[in-house]
Amino acid sequence: MKTLNEIIEERAQKLLDDYNETRNKPDVMDYGDRTIDYYKEKGLSYVLERLPPRYIDADVLNLDLREKLNKAVKNKKGVYLYGQAGTGKTYILYAMLKYMRAYGLMCTLWNLPEKLARLKSFYSKDGSGEEGITDEIQIQSYLFIDDFGAEKVTEWNSEIMYRLINYRYENMLQTYFASNLSLQELAERSGDRIASRIAEMCDIIEIGGEDKRLQKHGSDTNNPVSS
Numbered sequence: 001m002k003t004l005n006e007i008i009e010e011r012a013q014k015l016l017d018d019y020n021e022t023r024n025k026p027d028v029m030d031y032g033d034r035t036i037d038y039y040k041e042k043g044l045s046y047v048l049e050r051l052p053p054r055y056i057d058a059d060v061l062n063l064d065l066r067e068k069l070n071k072a073v074k075n076k077k078g079v080y081l082y083g084q085a086g087t088g089k090t091y092i093l094y095a096m097l098k099y100m101r102a103y104g105l106m107c108t109l110w111n112l113p114e115k116l117a118r119l120k121s122f123y124s125k126d127g128s129g130e131e132g133i134t135d136e137i138q139i140q141s142y143l144f145i146d147d148f149g150a151e152k153v154t155e156w157n158s159e160i161m162y163r164l165i166n167y168r169y170e171n172m173l174q175t176y177f178a179s180n181l182s183l184q185e186l187a188e189r190s191g192d193r194i195a196s197r198i199a200e201m202c203d204i205i206e207i208g209g210e211d212k213r214l215q216k217h218g219s220d221t222n223n224p225v226s227s
Contacts, residue, residue, distance in 0.1 A: 068205055088209075093176060093178045149189060165201075
Protein backbone atom coordinates (compact mmCIF):
# COMPACT_ATOMS: atom_id res chain seq x y z
CA MET A 1 0.00 0.00 0.00
CA LYS A 2 1.18 3.50 -0.81
CA THR A 3 2.53 5.73 1.90
CA LEU A 4 1.25 9.26 2.41
CA ASN A 5 4.44 10.71 0.91
CA GLU A 6 4.13 8.46 -2.16
CA ILE A 7 0.57 9.63 -2.73
CA ILE A 8 1.58 13.29 -2.38
CA GLU A 9 4.50 12.84 -4.78
CA GLU A 10 2.41 11.03 -7.40
CA ARG A 11 -0.26 13.71 -7.31
CA ALA A 12 2.39 16.46 -7.43
CA GLN A 13 3.88 14.90 -10.57
CA LYS A 14 0.44 14.74 -12.21
CA LEU A 15 -0.29 18.37 -11.35
CA LEU A 16 3.09 19.40 -12.74
CA ASP A 17 2.52 17.43 -15.95
CA ASP A 18 -0.96 18.96 -16.36
CA TYR A 19 0.44 22.44 -15.78
CA ASN A 20 3.23 22.04 -18.32
CA GLU A 21 0.79 20.62 -20.86
CA THR A 22 -1.70 23.48 -20.61
CA ARG A 23 0.44 26.54 -19.81
CA ASN A 24 1.00 27.49 -23.47
CA LYS A 25 -2.62 27.11 -24.52
CA PRO A 26 -4.68 30.23 -25.33
CA ASP A 27 -6.53 31.84 -22.40
CA VAL A 28 -4.47 29.86 -19.85
CA MET A 29 -2.48 31.88 -17.33
CA ASP A 30 1.24 31.12 -17.51
CA TYR A 31 2.80 31.31 -14.04
CA GLY A 32 6.27 30.43 -15.28
CA ASP A 33 8.33 27.36 -14.56
CA ARG A 34 7.22 25.20 -11.67
CA THR A 35 8.82 22.17 -10.06
CA ILE A 36 7.53 18.99 -8.48
CA ASP A 37 8.73 20.33 -5.11
CA TYR A 38 6.34 23.25 -5.50
CA TYR A 39 3.36 20.92 -5.83
CA LYS A 40 4.62 18.55 -3.13
CA GLU A 41 4.86 21.46 -0.69
CA LYS A 42 1.34 22.63 -1.57
CA GLY A 43 0.03 19.07 -1.21
CA LEU A 44 1.60 18.54 2.21
CA SER A 45 0.39 21.96 3.37
CA TYR A 46 -3.19 20.99 2.47
CA VAL A 47 -2.88 17.57 4.14
CA LEU A 48 -1.80 19.18 7.41
CA GLU A 49 -4.09 22.22 7.24
CA ARG A 50 -5.59 22.99 10.68
CA LEU A 51 -4.60 19.60 12.09
CA PRO A 52 -4.07 19.62 15.86
CA PRO A 53 -0.39 18.93 16.70
CA ARG A 54 -1.36 15.66 18.43
CA TYR A 55 -2.59 14.19 15.13
CA ILE A 56 -0.01 15.45 12.62
CA ASP A 57 1.65 12.01 12.53
CA ALA A 58 -1.62 10.04 12.58
CA ASP A 59 -1.49 6.86 10.50
CA VAL A 60 -3.26 3.49 10.31
CA LEU A 61 -0.63 0.82 10.87
CA ASN A 62 -3.02 -2.11 11.33
CA LEU A 63 -3.16 -3.64 7.83
CA ASP A 64 -6.52 -5.36 8.39
CA LEU A 65 -8.13 -2.11 9.51
CA ARG A 66 -6.49 -0.19 6.67
CA GLU A 67 -7.93 -2.67 4.18
CA LYS A 68 -11.42 -2.24 5.65
CA LEU A 69 -11.14 1.55 5.42
CA ASN A 70 -9.83 1.42 1.85
CA LYS A 71 -12.64 -0.93 0.86
CA ALA A 72 -15.27 1.46 2.23
CA VAL A 73 -13.77 4.46 0.39
CA LYS A 74 -13.49 2.55 -2.90
CA ASN A 75 -17.12 1.44 -2.57
CA LYS A 76 -18.15 5.06 -1.91
CA LYS A 77 -19.32 4.17 1.58
CA GLY A 78 -18.84 6.07 4.80
CA VAL A 79 -17.38 4.52 7.94
CA TYR A 80 -18.79 4.36 11.46
CA LEU A 81 -15.98 3.68 13.94
CA TYR A 82 -17.11 2.84 17.45
CA GLY A 83 -15.58 1.60 20.67
CA GLN A 84 -14.88 2.71 24.19
CA ALA A 85 -13.00 5.92 24.96
CA GLY A 86 -9.27 5.94 24.36
CA THR A 87 -9.10 3.19 21.73
CA GLY A 88 -7.75 5.47 18.99
CA LYS A 89 -10.89 6.30 16.98
CA THR A 90 -10.06 10.01 16.66
CA TYR A 91 -6.49 9.13 15.66
CA ILE A 92 -7.81 6.85 12.91
CA LEU A 93 -10.25 9.52 11.74
CA TYR A 94 -7.42 12.04 11.33
CA ALA A 95 -5.29 9.45 9.52
CA MET A 96 -8.12 8.89 7.03
CA LEU A 97 -8.53 12.64 6.60
CA LYS A 98 -4.83 13.01 5.77
CA TYR A 99 -4.84 10.24 3.18
CA MET A 100 -7.94 11.54 1.43
CA ARG A 101 -6.56 15.07 1.37
CA ALA A 102 -3.34 13.68 -0.14
CA TYR A 103 -5.44 12.59 -3.12
CA GLY A 104 -6.72 16.17 -3.41
CA LEU A 105 -10.20 15.48 -2.01
CA MET A 106 -12.06 18.23 -0.16
CA CYS A 107 -12.40 17.06 3.44
CA THR A 108 -13.79 18.68 6.59
CA LEU A 109 -13.61 17.45 10.19
CA TRP A 110 -16.02 18.45 12.95
CA ASN A 111 -15.90 17.75 16.66
CA LEU A 112 -19.65 17.35 16.97
CA PRO A 113 -20.34 18.82 20.45
CA GLU A 114 -18.21 21.87 19.57
CA LYS A 115 -19.88 22.29 16.17
CA LEU A 116 -23.40 22.10 17.57
CA ALA A 117 -22.56 24.57 20.33
CA ARG A 118 -21.18 27.00 17.76
CA LEU A 119 -24.19 26.63 15.48
CA LYS A 120 -26.57 27.25 18.36
CA SER A 121 -24.60 30.29 19.54
CA PHE A 122 -24.40 31.91 16.12
CA TYR A 123 -27.64 30.98 14.44
CA SER A 124 -30.42 30.08 16.86
CA LYS A 125 -30.91 33.38 18.70
CA ASP A 126 -34.53 34.49 18.52
CA GLY A 127 -35.14 31.89 15.83
CA SER A 128 -32.92 33.77 13.36
CA GLY A 129 -30.20 32.43 11.14
CA GLU A 130 -32.10 29.43 9.73
CA GLU A 131 -30.55 30.00 6.30
CA GLY A 132 -27.07 30.04 7.85
CA ILE A 133 -27.68 26.73 9.63
CA THR A 134 -28.95 25.15 6.41
CA ASP A 135 -25.88 26.30 4.51
CA GLU A 136 -23.54 24.85 7.13
CA ILE A 137 -25.18 21.44 7.44
CA GLN A 138 -25.54 20.99 3.67
CA ILE A 139 -21.77 20.77 3.32
CA GLN A 140 -20.73 18.97 0.13
CA SER A 141 -17.22 17.82 1.01
CA TYR A 142 -16.22 14.51 2.59
CA LEU A 143 -17.21 15.00 6.22
CA PHE A 144 -15.46 13.51 9.26
CA ILE A 145 -17.43 13.71 12.52
CA ASP A 146 -15.62 13.08 15.80
CA ASP A 147 -17.30 12.45 19.18
CA PHE A 148 -20.57 11.57 17.47
CA GLY A 149 -23.17 10.84 20.14
CA ALA A 150 -21.28 12.80 22.81
CA GLU A 151 -23.42 15.90 22.32
CA LYS A 152 -26.14 16.78 24.83
CA VAL A 153 -29.52 15.26 24.02
CA THR A 154 -31.75 18.26 23.39
CA GLU A 155 -34.59 18.81 20.95
CA TRP A 156 -32.50 21.39 19.07
CA ASN A 157 -29.40 19.19 18.80
CA SER A 158 -31.43 16.17 17.72
CA GLU A 159 -33.20 18.13 15.00
CA ILE A 160 -29.96 19.57 13.59
CA MET A 161 -28.32 16.15 13.62
CA TYR A 162 -31.27 14.57 11.83
CA ARG A 163 -31.23 17.28 9.16
CA LEU A 164 -27.47 16.84 8.66
CA ILE A 165 -27.56 13.03 8.44
CA ASN A 166 -30.70 12.97 6.30
CA TYR A 167 -29.22 15.46 3.83
CA ARG A 168 -26.05 13.42 3.48
CA TYR A 169 -28.04 10.19 3.23
CA GLU A 170 -30.33 11.52 0.48
CA ASN A 171 -27.44 12.99 -1.50
CA MET A 172 -25.14 9.96 -1.00
CA LEU A 173 -22.36 12.06 0.51
CA GLN A 174 -19.62 10.04 2.19
CA THR A 175 -19.42 10.60 5.93
CA TYR A 176 -16.99 9.18 8.49
CA PHE A 177 -17.88 8.92 12.17
CA ALA A 178 -16.05 8.21 15.41
CA SER A 179 -18.26 7.39 18.39
CA ASN A 180 -18.21 5.70 21.78
CA LEU A 181 -21.66 4.31 20.99
CA SER A 182 -22.64 1.30 18.93
CA LEU A 183 -25.49 1.91 16.49
CA GLN A 184 -27.87 0.13 18.87
CA GLU A 185 -26.79 2.41 21.71
CA LEU A 186 -27.11 5.41 19.40
CA ALA A 187 -30.64 4.37 18.45
CA GLU A 188 -31.59 4.03 22.12
CA ARG A 189 -30.13 7.47 22.82
CA SER A 190 -31.14 9.49 19.77
CA GLY A 191 -33.80 7.44 17.99
CA ASP A 192 -33.90 5.04 15.06
CA ARG A 193 -34.18 7.59 12.25
CA ILE A 194 -30.53 8.67 12.55
CA ALA A 195 -29.06 5.24 13.35
CA SER A 196 -30.89 3.49 10.50
CA ARG A 197 -29.58 5.98 7.93
CA ILE A 198 -26.01 5.60 9.21
CA ALA A 199 -26.36 1.82 8.99
CA GLU A 200 -27.09 2.12 5.27
CA MET A 201 -24.55 4.90 4.60
CA CYS A 202 -21.56 3.33 6.35
CA ASP A 203 -19.47 0.27 6.94
CA ILE A 204 -19.60 -0.35 10.70
CA ILE A 205 -16.22 -1.04 12.30
CA GLU A 206 -15.69 -1.74 15.99
CA ILE A 207 -12.38 -0.54 17.41
CA GLY A 208 -11.53 -2.86 20.29
CA GLY A 209 -9.01 -2.67 23.07
CA GLU A 210 -8.68 -0.80 26.32
CA ASP A 211 -8.35 2.92 26.98
CA LYS A 212 -4.80 3.74 25.81
CA ARG A 213 -4.78 7.06 27.66
CA LEU A 214 -5.51 5.36 30.97
CA GLN A 215 -2.98 2.61 30.25
CA LYS A 216 -0.35 5.25 29.59
CA HIS A 217 -0.71 6.54 33.13
CA GLY A 218 -0.65 3.05 34.60
CA SER A 219 -1.83 2.43 38.11
CA ASP A 220 -1.92 6.15 38.98
CA THR A 221 -5.55 6.24 37.82
CA ASN A 222 -6.46 3.65 40.45
CA ASN A 223 -5.04 5.66 43.34
CA PRO A 224 -7.20 8.73 43.80
CA VAL A 225 -5.81 11.28 46.23
CA SER A 226 -8.29 12.37 48.86
CA SER A 227 -8.83 16.11 49.13
